Amino acid sequence: MPLREQRDVKEIESILNQVLNVASPPVARCRLLSTGFNPGHALNIAEDIGGHKECIGCGNCVDACPFLFREPSRREKTEQRTSMALESIVGADCDQCDACVLACPQVDTTIKNYVVQHRMIEVMSRLEQRIGDEDEPDLDLFIEEAVVQ
Amino acid sequence: MDFDIPEELKMLQSMVRDFVTEQLKPLERIVLGRAADLSDTQMYLPLEKEQELIGMAKEMGLWGVNVPEELGGVSVGTLGNCLIEEELAQTVVPFKLGDVTPILFDCNEKQREIYFSPVFNREKYAYLALMEPGRENFGELEMQAEKRNGSYVLNGKKLSLSRAGEDYFAVVFALTGPGKGPREGMTCFLVDKGASGFSVNDGETITGWEARERRPMSLVFDQCQVAAENLLGEEGMAFHLGRKWLPSRRIVRGARCVGTAQRILDEATIEAQTWTSFGQFISGRPSVQAALGDIATNIHAARLMIYETAWKADRGEPIQRGAAMVKLFATQMVHYVADNAAHIFSAPSYIGGLPMERFCRNALAMSSTEFALQLQRNIIARDIVKGLKV
Numbered sequence: 001m002p003l004r005e006q007r008d009v010k011e012i013e014s015i016l017n018q019v020l021n022v023a024s025p026p027v028a029r030c031r032l033l034s035t036g037f038n039p040g041h042a043l044n045i046a047e048d049i050g051g052h053k054e055c056i057g058c059g060n061c062v063d064a065c066p067f068l069f070r071e072p073s074r075r076e077k078t079e080q081r082t083s084m085a086l087e088s089i090v091g092a093d094c095d096q097c098d099a100c101v102l103a104c105p106q107v108d109t110t111i112k113n114y115v116v117q118h119r120m121i122e123v124m125s126r127l128e129q130r131i132g133d134e135d136e137p138d139l140d141l142f143i144e145e146a147v148v149q
Numbered sequence: 150m151d152f153d154i155p156e157e158l159k160m161l162q163s164m165v166r167d168f169v170t171e172q173l174k175p176l177e178r179i180v181l182g183r184a185a186d187l188s189d190t191q192m193y194l195p196l197e198k199e200q201e202l203i204g205m206a207k208e209m210g211l212w213g214v215n216v217p218e219e220l221g222g223v224s225v226g227t228l229g230n231c232l233i234e235e236e237l238a239q240t241v242v243p244f245k246l247g248d249v250t251p252i253l254f255d256c257n258e259k260q261r262e263i264y265f266s267p268v269f270n271r272e273k274y275a276y277l278a279l280m281e282p283g284r285e286n287f288g289e290l291e292m293q294a295e296k297r298n299g300s301y302v303l304n305g306k307k308l309s310l311s312r313a314g315e316d317y318f319a320v321v322f323a324l325t326g327p328g329k330g331p332r333e334g335m336t337c338f339l340v341d342k343g344a345s346g347f348s349v350n351d352g353e354t355i356t357g358w359e360a361r362e363r364r365p366m367s368l369v370f371d372q373c374q375v376a377a378e379n380l381l382g383e384e385g386m387a388f389h390l391g392r393k394w395l396p397s398r399r400i401v402r403g404a405r406c407v408g409t410a411q412r413i414l415d416e417a418t419i420e421a422q423t424w425t426s427f428g429q430f431i432s433g434r435p436s437v438q439a440a441l442g443d444i445a446t447n448i449h450a451a452r453l454m455i456y457e458t459a460w461k462a463d464r465g466e467p468i469q470r471g472a473a474m475v476k477l478f479a480t481q482m483v484h485y486v487a488d489n490a491a492h493i494f495s496a497p498s499y500i501g502g503l504p505m506e507r508f509c510r511n512a513l514a515m516s517s518t519e520f521a522l523q524l525q526r527n528i529i530a531r532d533i534v535k536g537l538k539v
Contacts, residue, residue, distance in 0.1 A: 139388060140524045141395040142322075144402065145250050146279040147310055 006108040007035050016111065020101075020119055023092050027061045027100035027107065028083035034108035053106065055082045061100035062086050067093055097123055154232070154456075161225060162232040164209060165246075172202060173242040177504055180242050193243055193312065203271060206246050213247035213269060215401070217394075220254060220261070221269060222247065227397040228459040231404035235452075238408025239415075241507040250277060251391035251398065252320060252337070255382050264318060264339055274314035276349070278307035278321045278368050292370070294323035294336060299377055301325070301338065303346070303370040310365050317342050317349075319368055322387050337387035339379045346373030397462045399472040403455045403479035409512055410448045410486040416505050417441065417493040431493070440492035443485075451475075451482045470532035473525040480522060487512035 009016065012033050019029045032053055039050035059081030062068060067090050068075055074089045086100060098115050101107055154162070176198065182190035193199070206212045215230050216222025225233070233246060249269050256265045267273035281290055292305030303323055319340040326334035340347050350367040382390045421432035421441065431437045458471035487509040494505065 138396070138528070140521055141399065142252070142279055142388060143521065144399065145252060145395065146277045 005035070006110045007033060009110050009114040013114075016114065020096070020098065020115070023094050023096055025061065025065070025083065025086045025090050025094050025100050026096075026098065027104045028055065028087060030101045030111055031055065031083065031104055031106045034106060034111060036106070055084065056106060057082045058105060060103040060105065064099040064103035065090060066097055066099060067095050152456075154228070158225070158229050158232055161229055162236065165211065165233050165236040168206070168209065168211070169236050169240055172205065173237075173240045173244055176242050177240060181504065181507060199244070199271070202244055203247075211246045213249075215246075215248055215251075215394075215398075216269065217254065220265065226459075227400055227462040228456065230397075230401045231455055231459045234401050234404040235408040235411070238405040239412040241504050241511075250275065250320075251394035252277070252381070253391075254394060255390045259378070260339065260381065267316070272316065274312055274317040276309040276311045276313075276317055276319045276366065276368060278309045278319045280308045280310075280365075282306055282308055282367065290322060290324065290335065292321075292323045293327075294325050294338065294375070296325065297374075301336075301375045301377070301380075303338065303340070303373040303375060305370055307368040307370070308365040309368055313349075313366060319347065319349075320381065321368070321370070325384055334385055335387040336384045337381040337390060338375045339381055340370070340373060340375055341379075344373055344375070346371045396468060396472055397459070399476050400455055400459050400462060400468070403451065403472075403475035404459075406479035406483040406512075407448060407452050407455060409508055410444070410451070410483045413486050413490050413505065413508050413512065414441070414444050414448060416508070417444065417490045421493050437493050440489045444489050447482045447485055451479045454478060470529055473528040473532075477522055477525040477529070483512040 016030070016033060019026045019033070034053065036051040036053040037049045039048070041049065043049070057080070061083055062075070062081045062085065065086060068086075077089050078085045083100070083104070098119060101115055102112050176194060179194060179198070180191055182188070194202070203212065210223055211233075213220075213222030214225050214233055217224050237245065247269060249265070253265050253268060253275060264273070264275070268275045279290070281292060284290075292303070292307065294301040294303050301323075303321060305323070307319075307321060309319070319338075321338045321340055322335055323338065324334045325336040348369045348371075350369065351364060381387075418432075418441065421437050422430060424431050426434070432441075454471075455475050458468055458475050461471060462468045490505070490509065
């Protein structure tokens with residue numbers, strides 16, 4: 001069976017950039033901009049789900065999110081591992097690193113290629129800026145001082 | 150690439166090694182106790198003996214090796230400190246060469262006289278009060294200090310693992326800004342002994358088998374009023390205190406792990422060379438040789454890592470990642486060494502009253518804070534990402 005042709009990014013570049021510029025996990029919106037399930041999927045179901053764009057709840061985006069890695073307590077707010085759950089628990093605190101987009105199996109490869117080729121330089125410089133700005137004191141140094149005297 | 154330790158630091162290392170061998174190691178029995186039931190085990194040396202050692206250290210010019218010269222110390226740099234700490238860690242006698250927490254280096258002129266100098270000269274003890282009871286992790290701090298009429302009122306409880314003494318003061322960390330987190334709202338206060346509303350529980354000297362483990366003191370603050378002049382540093386900037394010196398302390402603590410591991414190796418080697426099984430010294434047994442080899446390799450790797458990072462620190466290079474790596478590796482290394490020593494001693498070294506028991510206990514205590522190790526991994530990872538260029 002021929003592979004479904006994936007979305008040509010040129011057609012959606014403007015809206016895609018708008019999506020990626022918003023400080024909120026963009027994975028769900030990128031998924032909706034994609035072409036959905038390929039008819040050649042390997043799921044053992046009779047129903048034709050070719051072209052369906054639902055989140056499959058694999059949780060890859062939740063696992064890839066660096067913000068949730070820094071603040072794991074937010075994961076406890078829900079047991080769901082869908083893109084909607086990610087949007088709810090991260091919200092405007094999103095680092096805009098686009099890692100969730102790259103991790104999602106439902107997002108077209110063409111969109112992922114676009115993100116890597118056209119957005120990553122911007123993302124990296126923004127992350128670097130963030131890290132550079134973090135002049136946060138290392139609390140652990142004080143704990144060590146209090147524990148090991 | 151030059152792996153040689155500078156000549157003056159070699160001399161310093163040799164001087165401290167002699168001091169440890171001739172003065173401290175013979176005192177190990179006092180600390181470990183002589184009685185079979187360990188009823189005379191002590192946490193620290195008797196005060197008179199300690200004063201005698203302090204006098205010796207001052208005469209040798211070794212007092213205050215980690216203290217900057219402007220504060221009366223004999224600053225020897227990070228590498229020098231590492232070499233000294235490595236030697237001092239090779240005995241169970243808890244004696245430090247005028248070590249003062251860098252948090253107090255930021256005292257103002259008046260506070261230096263009242264607080265820093267007496268601590269430096271061991272006339273007073275500083276109770277570092279950061280942790281709070283009933284918290285899941287050390288970093289959760291909620292004690293509040295309310296500003297009233299130009300002074301502050303402290304309410305809450307703190308735990309302190311500092312050494313207890315007759316004359317003391319507390320270095321208390323409390324939140325001063327409502328709604329602010331520990332990083333931006335934390336202020337440090339110096340609270341004198343006898344201040345109204347300040348009391349200390351469990352601060353008595355412990356002897357006997359209980360003295361093998363440090364127990365926290367409980368500091369209680371009940372409407373304790375502290376004058377604004379007793380603020381250490383600026384309001385809300387407690388975690389910016391000692392910033393210039395604290396990161397390199399992490400490397401020096403790594404050196405402590407290496408010193409402890411080295412003594413465990415020395416003791417294990419003596420054991421292997423003196424004990425026999427089936428007519429053969431156990432040093433000839435492959436499993437014992439494997440344990441010795443693994444221990445020595447780990448110590449060597451940690452030592453090189455520490456010296457290199459300390460050397461970088463002395464050159465003024467950034468050491469955040471290096472220091473975190475040192476802490477991560479050295480802490481895991483000393484645990485591994487204590488574990489492997491059991492292969493040579495044919496059992497875990499838990500026979501009370503032996504130096505090995507105390508060393509292994511210390512080694513395990515050093516590595517028991519998995520939370521802290523995870524933080525080091527975070528620091529390293531953050532630094533890797535920071536350096537990544539596309």
